[in-house]
Amino acid sequence: MEPVKHGPKPARLEVIGVTGIGEVHRGDDLAGILLEALGEMDEVLRPGDVVVVTQKVVSKAEGAMAQLDGDDPRSHKPLVEREAVRVLRRRGDLLLTETRHGFVCANAGVDLSNVERGQAALLPEDPDRSARRMADALQGRTGTRVGVVVTDTFGRPWRRGVTDVAIGCAGLRAVVDLRGSTDALGRELQVTEVAVADEVAAAADLVMGKADAVPMALVRGLADSCFPEPDEKVGIVSDLVRHPSEDLFR
Amino acid sequence: MEPVKHGPKPARLEVIGVTGIGEVHRGDDLAGILLEALGEMDEVLRPGDVVVVTQKVVSKAEGAMAQLDGDDPRSHKPLVEREAVRVLRRRGDLLLTETRHGFVCANAGVDLSNVERGQAALLPEDPDRSARRMADALQGRTGTRVGVVVTDTFGRPWRRGVTDVAIGCAGLRAVVDLRGSTDALGRELQVTEVAVADEVAAAADLVMGKADAVPMALVRGLADSCFPEPDEKVGIVSDLVRHPSEDLFR
Numbered sequence: 001m002e003p004v005k006h007g008p009k010p011a012r013l014e015v016i017g018v019t020g021i022g023e024v025h026r027g028d029d030l031a032g033i034l035l036e037a038l039g040e041m042d043e044v045l046r047p048g049d050v051v052v053v054t055q056k057v058v059s060k061a062e063g064a065m066a067q068l069d070g071d072d073p074r075s076h077k078p079l080v081e082r083e084a085v086r087v088l089r090r091r092g093d094l095l096l097t098e099t100r101h102g103f104v105c106a107n108a109g110v111d112l113s114n115v116e117r118g119q120a121a122l123l124p125e126d127p128d129r130s131a132r133r134m135a136d137a138l139q140g141r142t143g144t145r146v147g148v149v150v151t152d153t154f155g156r157p158w159r160r161g162v163t164d165v166a167i168g169c170a171g172l173r174a175v176v177d178l179r180g181s182t183d184a185l186g187r188e189l190q191v192t193e194v195a196v197a198d199e200v201a202a203a204a205d206l207v208m209g210k211a212d213a214v215p216m217a218l219v220r221g222l223a224d225s226c227f228p229e230p231d232e233k234v235g236i237v238s239d240l241v242r243h244p245s246e247d248l249f250r
Numbered sequence: 251m252e253p254v255k256h257g258p259k260p261a262r263l264e265v266i267g268v269t270g271i272g273e274v275h276r277g278d279d280l281a282g283i284l285l286e287a288l289g290e291m292d293e294v295l296r297p298g299d300v301v302v303v304t305q306k307v308v309s310k311a312e313g314a315m316a317q318l319d320g321d322d323p324r325s326h327k328p329l330v331e332r333e334a335v336r337v338l339r340r341r342g343d344l345l346l347t348e349t350r351h352g353f354v355c356a357n358a359g360v361d362l363s364n365v366e367r368g369q370a371a372l373l374p375e376d377p378d379r380s381a382r383r384m385a386d387a388l389q390g391r392t393g394t395r396v397g398v399v400v401t402d403t404f405g406r407p408w409r410r411g412v413t414d415v416a417i418g419c420a421g422l423r424a425v426v427d428l429r430g431s432t433d434a435l436g437r438e439l440q441v442t443e444v445a446v447a448d449e450v451a452a453a454a455d456l457v458m459g460k461a462d463a464v465p466m467a468l469v470r471g472l473a474d475s476c477f478p479e480p481d482e483k484v485g486i487v488s489d490l491v492r493h494p495s496e497d498l499f500r
């Protein structure tokens with residue numbers, strides 16, 4: 001990613017929960033589902049909108065699901081071991097794992113909530129590709145270029161509670177680089193790269209109910225510097241996952 | 251903190267950058283500065299608004315600053331060692347430290363950006379108290395009860411880029427507990443506690459320029475379940491900092 005000067009921030013950002021989305025099934029067309037739900041809300045996509053969509057519905061639509069061996073709550077353990085490329089820590093039933101994408105998260109992202117009993121949702125095979133396909137489909141049908149962020153819910157060390165983070169993105173820079181900018185007093189900024197995609201994911205979670213079936217949101221009003229040039233490659237795996245060699249905790 | 255059932259999420263959230271705030275100096279009245287800036291914007295505080303304010307201006311107003319020994323970029327090292335209670339990792343000039351509040355962050359929060367040359371900003375002595383004082387001052391002057399979150403910019407392991415997180419809060423639950431909730435399919439949720447204060451901090455950073463002198467924002471429209479009962483104690487240090495005994499990375 002080229003270093004990008006951060007332009008002026010927007011005055012106002014809107015975060016809009018997309019309501020009225022029912023259960024999502026394998027093969028479902030997420031772009032169509034979003035556009036239909038927006039229609040019911042008398043809302044349309046605008047250039048510069050970012051669509052946020054949870055991993056859960058992406059995995060369901062892509063069929064990234066697995067059958068559990070019975071209803072035993074531990075029956076997902078073999079799945080976790082299959083999905084993880086490395087185990088960083090263990091505590092009881094919790095495995096802190098690295099996935100093949102490079103994400104570090106609990107239980108390799110294998111998730112039993114909001115799926116039918118006896119099933120588990122896995123992470124999408126390539127969440128950046130999932131985001132790109134949805135962005136392309138939305139542009140194809142509406143003519144409007146929007147960003148798409150696929151989110152999941154991760155814990156973190158040192159702080160209690162989970163937050164939503166980005167696991168895939170398209171049409172939005174994952175990280176906006178402030179290197180070379182100066183602060184308001186003309187001093188070169190020490191803090192450089194802002195994980196914009198993660199901040200968008202966190203903002204969207206404030207209107208996306210885990211229990212309330214609001215699996216998509218729009219974030220409207222992001223600064224121009226958050227958006228890539230037409231031929232600029234962006235992605236969470238390439239831009240936001242820290243390489244093990246620069247990581248103090250792997 | 252009592253477990254709290256998560257109510258319905260709001261349909262729409264607004265994140266509003268507060269513009270027109272100049273340099274902040276020791277002894278300045280942040281509540282007054284905010285109200286004046288909002289007046290210029292033809293904006294007023296509403297019940298349920300959350301005011302987000304960066305650590306930098308809180309530290310400046312409280313005089314949590316230190317003189318550096320000359321202009322050598324390394325001259326903050328003795329300060330970092332004084333402010334840290336523990337060093338978790340070192341790499342070159344970067345110390346990953348634990349502060350006396352329990353925060354794990356780079357260089358014990360000692361920050362040279364957006365301060366005058368020769369000076370460094372330290373973390374506020376008690377950021378939860380800073381938030382409470384500002385919330386009380388705002389209520390005293392406007393009659394409106396709002397939440398206040400003090401934010402700082404932290405890196406994290408495994409993921410590139412920094413995000414803003416909460417280091418102090420008042421009038422807003424740091425963590426909202428979903429234990430006992432069921433998901434949309436009636437299955438008990440596995441993921442339980444959402445770090446709402448951190449998600450609010452991240453959302454606000456999208457309109458708060460590090461280089462653009464927008465050190466405050468309003469987040470408007472959070473779910474009722476994010477707000478504490480009148481006599482409920484909330485705080486980042488008490489509720490959001492993970493105790494070392496439950497931390498896999500200390």
